[in-house]
Amino acid sequence: MLKNEMKLQMFAGTSILDLFSHKEVLNYLRNRNLPTLLGDELFPSRKTTSLELEQITGGGGIPVIASIHAFDTESEIGSRQAAKATLELAFIKRKMQLKEKDIMALENPRTPEEQTYLTEQVYNDIEVLVRGVMARVEKMRMDVLANGQVTINENGLNATVDYQVPADHKEALSGTDLWTDPTSDPLGDIDRWIEAMSITPTRALTSKKILNALLRHPQVKASVFGSDTGKVLTRNELDAFMQSNGLPIIRTYDDKYKEQQKNGTYTTKRYFPENKFVMFDDEILGETVFGPTPEERLVRRAAVDISMVGNVLAMVYEENLDPVGTWEKAVATALPSFAAADEVFQAQPIA
Template sequence: MPTIFDYVTAPALAAYIANNPSNNIPYLGAALFPPRKKLGLDLSWIKGARGVPVSLQPSAFDAKATLRDRIGFAKIETEMPFFRESMRLGEKDRQELLRLQDNSNDQYVMPLITQIFDDRAQLVEGAQVVPERMIMQLLSSGHIRITSNETRQDYDYNYGFAGSHKETLTGSARWSDSSSTPIQDIQRWKKIINGDTGASLTRAICTEKTWGYLMQHPSIRLDMNPIGGQNVIMTDELLHAYLFNKLKIRVSVYNKIYGLQDGSTHQFFPDDFFTLIPDGNLGSTWYGTTPEEADLMAGATVAEVSIVNTGVAVTTIKEPHPVNVETIVSEIVLPSFETMDTVFIAKVA
């Protein structure tokens, strides 16, 4: 009869996660900042504009891991953020498996096994949230902030984003005001980047709320139909086509959300921001070598380690007393931003 240790293993979990259809749908940030892997991960490998190393504000090192929000356990190892969280399959779960196995029918056992695997897959999904939050911070502010009230850690990764490539609209210039000029604003921002770097801004990112300012804007409706602009029945398709024809930009309306352990939900990309970007990849999402991968993957221990999604370590550890299997998901991750000089960030409302 299979034991508790036969069901939940790192290779089995990794295979389950790799074959999960939801794992094949990448976040927007993951598409713009493709994952890459290296041994270790120090700041000399994390580049901002023109290959300049990223500056890190001073803080305490080797802080003890503690529970934080849904992006996981927080610990700072040398220069880089380290995230880790675990789940335990205990004796109560084992007793439930034994009870179901008495039926000698997989149709009763497999739903529980699937639930156990799904629970652990959520840890990996939480690991994917971490770099996406970082990337969207970069694309809306130009820096990454990692804080933990419990450990009093406060890390600010300053990528040196140019102040001349940011703008905050105020007063009647805000896109929520009907007298604002969003098309002229976008034209001006494109010219700034082209004049400074020679790059062409061809894409943009915003949320549904920000997109709504453009959908409802009278100047756009009037430009579409000079005779009866207010009679235009605006659709997403019409506005996408108009912006491409007028400005040669394609807009990604990004409303994907993540949850925290307190039950709250948040958008990856904030409302009221409009970020213009060029074609191609904007940087890389660098994964380092976690302690689990570095020290446990070689074997000769009660732990098994598998790597998923380029650099996320899935570790299972057998505990004989009490009889448990602990599943640990950990990562060391930080994006680089080599094309930062060719990005324009605008707060439009």
């Protein structure tokens, strides 16, 4: 009992900014294992000191053949196929306000249990904000993979970042060619798309809806079983067939996020479009490039080791005098690079 009273005495009268200092928040995030997303694997993270990234694409996996020369003649002069573009990182941030009643309780807790509960609530808010920033990053990564573009249309910003996926590496099916039509030829489409690529794809990413359409498709079942006998085709059987025929193994990604509307309601959306089917190989597709934020200056002023700052910076801060506002915030600058832009095929096989 005496130990708890001593803890409360140490806690009492401590300001909210001291309780959740830059160092305390950074330590909390460093020790948390946040859920990983598919984009973390396909586009590994890299932190840079710049707000720009150089996107280099082109060349693909097909070599440019050299020509034969007579001895004592000048070599043919080659040119680089790769194209370079400079892109600016997107500034992503979100904040929540701490209620004055909770701040007073945090600064003067009545019991150790109240102290622990309120502290956990603040850190839970911070984690929610950080995951919200990472959700926006994941949406950009999946937009790049599915469409070859990042479209920004929020908070007065309207921009499109085009990664220049070749036009002949994209196709939207229609009519009886749609994979939901029993007379369509999904495996023939996949073969045709592979022929258009400069690499041999080993993986395909799609939705559960498209995978189920393939598993039920009479032409696919006939190819796997020899005829469509009405037998149910399983994922493992389709995997084995695809692998034995040198076709990409199909995996699904159906994770979702919530987007808050101006009226306060929430809309649930997908990271990866439900109508897309994208093929690629085992190589890394690109990177998730994180840069510095203006808020990192505040961390430096607080004499915190800047190396502690991860890809997303979180903080508790105050602003204004009347009324005083205390906020929790998460912020990052980020953008995917897409070095494999000319080594993917982006298809839309269902409406």
